[in-house]
Amino acid sequence: MKILVTAKRVTDPDMKIKVKPDGTGIVTDGMNYKINPFCEIAVEEALRIREKGNQAEIVVVGIGPKEAATELRTALAMGADRAILVLIDKYYDSTVVAKILKKIVEEEKPDLILTGKQAVDDDSNQASQMLAALLGYPQACFASKIELTDGGKKAKVTREVDGGLETIQVELPAIVSADLRLNEPRYPTVPNILKAKKKPLKEVPVDSLGIDVTPKTEFVKMTEPPTRKAGIKVPDVATLVDKLKNESKVL
Amino acid sequence: MAKVLIIAEHSKGQIKKATLSSVTAANKIGGGFSLVVLGKDVKGVADAYAKFGAEKVFVIDGDVFKNYIAENYAEAVAQLIKAQNFEFVFGSATAFTKDLIPRIAAKFDAGMASEVLAVEVSGSDVVFARPMWAGNAIAHIKITSPVKFATIRATEFDHAKESGAVSPVENFAANVDPAKAKVEYLEFAETKSERPELTEARVVISGGRGAKGPEGFKMIEELADLLNAAIGASRAAVDSGWVPNDLQVGQTGKIVAPELYIACGISGAIQHIAGMKGSKVIVAINKDEEAPIFQVADYGLVADMFKAIPELVSAIKASR
Ligand SMILES: Cc1cc2nc3c(=O)[nH]c(=O)nc-3n(C[C@H](O)[C@H](O)[C@H](O)COP(=O)(O)OP(=O)(O)OC[C@H]3O[C@@H](n4cnc5c(N)ncnc54)[C@H](O)[C@@H]3O)c2cc1C
Ligand SMILES: Nc1ncnc2c1ncn2[C@@H]1O[C@H](COP(=O)(O)O)[C@@H](O)[C@H]1O
Numbered sequence: 414m415k416i417l418v419t420a421k422r423v424t425d426p427d428m429k430i431k432v433k434p435d436g437t438g439i440v441t442d443g444m445n446y447k448i449n450p451f452c453e454i455a456v457e458e459a460l461r462i463r464e465k466g467n468q469a470e471i472v473v474v475g476i477g478p479k480e481a482a483t484e485l486r487t488a489l490a491m492g493a494d495r496a497i498l499v500l501i502d503k504y505y506d507s508t509v510v511a512k513i514l515k516k517i518v519e520e521e522k523p524d525l526i527l528t529g530k531q532a533v534d535d536d537s538n539q540a541s542q543m544l545a546a547l548l549g550y551p552q553a554c555f556a557s558k559i560e561l562t563d564g565g566k567k568a569k570v571t572r573e574v575d576g577g578l579e580t581i582q583v584e585l586p587a588i589v590s591a592d593l594r595l596n597e598p599r600y601p602t603v604p605n606i607l608k609a610k611k612k613p614l615k616e617v618p619v620d621s622l623g624i625d626v627t628p629k630t631e632f633v634k635m636t637e638p639p640t641r642k643a644g645i646k647v648p649d650v651a652t653l654v655d656k657l658k659n660e661s662k663v664l
Numbered sequence: 665m666a667k668v669l670i671i672a673e674h675s676k677g678q679i680k681k682a683t684l685s686s687v688t689a690a691n692k693i694g695g696g697f698s699l700v701v702l703g704k705d706v707k708g709v710a711d712a713y714a715k716f717g718a719e720k721v722f723v724i725d726g727d728v729f730k731n732y733i734a735e736n737y738a739e740a741v742a743q744l745i746k747a748q749n750f751e752f753v754f755g756s757a758t759a760f761t762k763d764l765i766p767r768i769a770a771k772f773d774a775g776m777a778s779e780v781l782a783v784e785v786s787g788s789d790v791v792f793a794r795p796m797w798a799g800n801a802i803a804h805i806k807i808t809s810p811v812k813f814a815t816i817r818a819t820e821f822d823h824a825k826e827s828g829a830v831s832p833v834e835n836f837a838a839n840v841d842p843a844k845a846k847v848e849y850l851e852f853a854e855t856k857s858e859r860p861e862l863t864e865a866r867v868v869i870s871g872g873r874g875a876k877g878p879e880g881f882k883m884i885e886e887l888a889d890l891l892n893a894a895i896g897a898s899r900a901a902v903d904s905g906w907v908p909n910d911l912q913v914g915q916t917g918k919i920v921a922p923e924l925y926i927a928c929g930i931s932g933a934i935q936h937i938a939g940m941k942g943s944k945v946i947v948a949i950n951k952d953e954e955a956p957i958f959q960v961a962d963y964g965l966v967a968d969m970f971k972a973i974p975e976l977v978s979a980i981k982a983s984r
Contacts, residue, residue, distance in 0.1 A: 426935070430800035439801050507766070508775055531916065536796050537778050539766040542734070546770035551847045552734050554763050557909065569850070573909050574759040576675065577854040581733070584846035593899065593916060594909060629775025633791055633804040641941060644962035646953075650975040653947065653965055654983055661945045661962065663867075663924040664891075664980065 414565055415470045416459045417523035419514065420488045420496075421449040422481035423534040436634040448484040451529025453491075454591040457598040458559060459527050460492045467565060470494050472521060476501055476513055482614060489609035490601030496614040499622070506628040507535075511543035516622045518548060523586060525568065530555050530590045541590040551583035554590040665748060666719040667695030671741060671755035671764065674701060674709040681864055682756035686816040687716050687824035690754055692783040693790060698722060700744055700836070702737055704730040710833045717827035722836045732760060735845035738767040740838035745772070745811060747836070752790075757815035757919070765813050774809035779919075781820045798915040798938035818863065819921035819942050855908040862911060865894035867924045870913055870940070871906075872898035874929015874950065874969055878906050883973045884928060890980055896920060896940075898930045914939035928969045932957025949973070 424430070425445040433440055448456075456473060463469040473488040475481045476499045485496035499513050518526060531538035545552035553559075553570035560569045562582060572579045573592045583589075601609070619626055647653045657664040668690040673680040683699075690697035700722040701710045710723045724740045745753060745768070753768065755761030757779045769776045777792035781802065784791040791804050792814055807813070862868060869891070871884045881895070888895050896913040897906070913920055915935040921942035928949045930936060933956070940946070941960055948961035949969050958964040965972060 424797070426798070427933075429934075430797040432801045439797065506775060508770070508773070511770060533915070534797055536798065536915065537776075538762050539769070539776055539778060542763060542766035543770035545734075546738065546767045551845065552763075552767065553847075554734075555759065574763075575910055577852055577908070577910065579852050580850040582848040582850055587846075594903065629773065629807060629809040630777070631806040631808050633806060635796075636793075636802045636804065638795070638799055638802055641946075641960050641962075643959075644946070644964060646958070646964045646966060650965065650967075650972055650979050653963055654976065654979040656963055657924070657945070657947070658983060661924075663945050664983070 414467060414524040415472065415521065416462065417518065417521055417526045418452070418455050418459045418471060418473045418488065418493065419528045420452040420456060420473050420475045420484050421529070421532050422446050422475060422477050422484040423449045423532055426450060426533050432635050432637045436636060438635055446480070446484070448487050449529050449532050451531060451533070451591050451593070453598045454593070454595050455527040455529050456488045456491050456493060457596045458591060460599075461596060462559070462561065467561060472497065472523065474499070474514065474517055476505075476510055478502060479616070485614055486609050487601065489612045489614070490606040491599060492605070495612055497617060498614060499617050499619055501619040501626070504628060504632060505626065506630045507537045507539035507543055508629045509626045510540040511547055512624050512626065513619065513622065514540070514544045515547045516624055518544075524565070525585055526588045528588060528590045530592050541588050545588040548588075551587040552590075553581055553583050553587060555592040556589050557592050557594040559589055559595070666698040667750065668693055668697035668752040668754060669745060669748070669750040670697055670699050671753070671761055672699040672701045672709070672713050673756065673758060673760055674703065674706065677708055679709060679712045680756070680758070681823055682758055682818035683713075684716065684823035685818040685821035686754045686756045688821040689780065689783050689816045690752070691824065692785055693752055694785070698748070698750075700724060700741060702729045702740060707833070714831040714833055715826045716824050717829065718831040721831050721833045723833060724836050724838050728840050728842045731849040733845050733847050733849060734763055734767050735847060736840050736842060737764055738771065739840050741768050742771045743838050744836050751811060753811065753813045754816055756818045761815050765815055769813040772809065772811045774811045774813055775807040776813040777805055777807060778815050779817045780814045781817055795938070798934050799941070800934065817919060819919055855910055859888065860892065860894045862894040862896055862913070862918050863920055865922055867891045867893035867926075868896045868913070868920050868922045868940070868943070869893045869926045869928065870896035870898065870930060871901050871928050872930030873900035873904070875901060875906065880929065880969070881906055883970065887926070887973055887977055890977060898933075898936050927957050927961070928973065930957055931955050932960065
């Protein structure tokens with residue numbers, strides 16, 4: 414089988430984000446970048462599916478600037494076989510991502526598409542569902558467990574939803590988006606990092622795909638979130654209860 | 665005709681309060697709104713939703729809609745949008761609508777705003793404010809497609825009040841072939857709880873890795889019983905399997921904004937703070953005085969939670 418996995422280059426989730434004073438975006442000086450944690454989980458899941466004895470080619474796809482090759486190399490070092498980087502250098506939203514991925518899927522014809530539930534920079538949580546709609550494929554989003562069934566023709570997926578866990582079975586090809594509890598991604602080993610340098614990585618300029626990549630949203634401005642005013646430390650439980658009762662009146 | 669369609673969520677025959685926040689957001693747009701309720705035998709829910717000022721409450725009812733399957737629901741709602749020419753489609757930002765709305769949006773080649781915090785209207789211009797980077801930046805965006813989709817963050821909009829009138833409830837016969845979906849609904853393992861729902865509780869008490877195990881959460885439960893509180897958790901506590909997944913508070917979990925939030929043994933990672941910083945009063949109990957959670961806490965107590973929580977329980981009992 415063939416598994417297509419998406420890997421987005423995002424700002425390091427543990428770095429402090431500051432909005433530019435002119436409101437045109439965020440400050441990127443000195444920023445580190447990483448593979449989107451949810452995509453990393455998706456890559457790991459593809460590897461585990463293969464390690465369970467399923468013959469599988471794993472193709473990883475990224476959309477972004479030339480630098481996004483670094484994150485694709487990370488996915489290759491984890492164990493993916495080859496990478497496709499769609500180069501785009503202007504503002505895009507999840508509708509554009511979905512259209513680009515649709516095109517790649519039509520070319521690659523994977524049996525399973527694994528994505529991350531959301532990109533931790535834009536926090537949209539849209540592209541996977543949009544891609545499923547464009548392709549007319551079933552979707553199983555927010556997955557915490559995936560099991561291939563029916564000789565690899567279907568997948569049984571447990572989804573993290575409000576109020577509990579839901580299990581559905583989808584016919585392949587399908588889109589499954591990874592949630593946090595799906596697995597714990599491995600660290601690439603040094604030999605694998607070296608090997609990954611020689612694995613194929615194809616760069617594809619977005620214009621060569623022949624699709625309309627006009628976004629359906631328009632960025633107006635970026636603002637700072639409201640800040641909370643600094644609180645106090647209380648010396649003991651008695652003071653805490655007194656404050657909650659008499660100062661903030663929440664008890 | 666109404667401008668906004670709201671996908672109304674329900675559970676066990678009851679309306680969801682979060683949907684009423686979407687009603688408030690729709691009222692900011694103006695031009696009227698309608699609701700749609702999907703499911704099997706959901707006329708009762710539709711009647712309950714008819715009290716909030718909708719132009720109409722549409723019901724899409726049938727065996728096909730008994731369980732939520734994105735493919736079927738998306739197709740049905742898309743048909744309704746086309747038939748009624750809605751310009752905006754909203755739903756509250758819950759797992760259900762987050763899964764469903766993007767799938768509908770793509771059928772219209774439409775843009776979408778996720779987790780909307782504010783709807784800014786000037787003339788015919790509508791700008792949506794939405795969080796990015798775990799809420800550390802707020803993007804203001806316009807949607808340029810003819811139909812515009814959004815999920816609304818319930819903590820940022822008051823629940824709409826009953827309007828005094830009753831909206832007409834109308835059946836919409838969606839033409840959905842269940843065989844097309846290629847999805848089989850297998851089961852729902854419900855997290856059973858007697859406590860108030862996490863996103864609706866007046867008080868939330870959350871535990872983190874500092875709770876060290878289910879025993880730590882036993883202690884938290886005792887305090888929660890006393891305050892009729894919901895229990896939340898950090899990712900670390902959920903990943904350790906001490907509490908169910910859907911109690912995770914944060915960037916990728918539940919967004920809560922109770923009157924009182926008590927964080928016990930939680931360090932205060934940005935991903936956690938993203939889910940609770942809208943709370944009215946925040947209390948943090950942590951034995952590390954440098955823990956970042958103290959930067960957002962109104963009242964910080966540097967203490968061992970295993971000592972502090974029982975003390976807190978007795979002190980609250982004594983003060984009553
Ligand atoms: C993509 C992504 C998404 C994420 N989404 C979320 C999310 O939605 N929600 C979330 O919470 N996290 C999320 N995280 C994880 C987040 O980054 C932190 O790892 C997590 O919040 C840490 O949980 P914690 O505070 O319980 O554990 P720790 O950071 O280990 O902190 C434990 C704290 O307990 C204190 N402590 C220990 N013992 C005691 C004691 N006896 N009494 C009092 N205090 C004690 C310690 O001083 C410490 O501060 C996400 C991470 C990623 C990468
Ligand atoms: N630029 C990108 N490159 C690769 N994958 C992406 C990109 N943008 C989004 N995705 C995938 O789509 C998922 C949802 O993205 P989003 O809708 O932006 O939250 C992400 O977790 C990724 O797996």
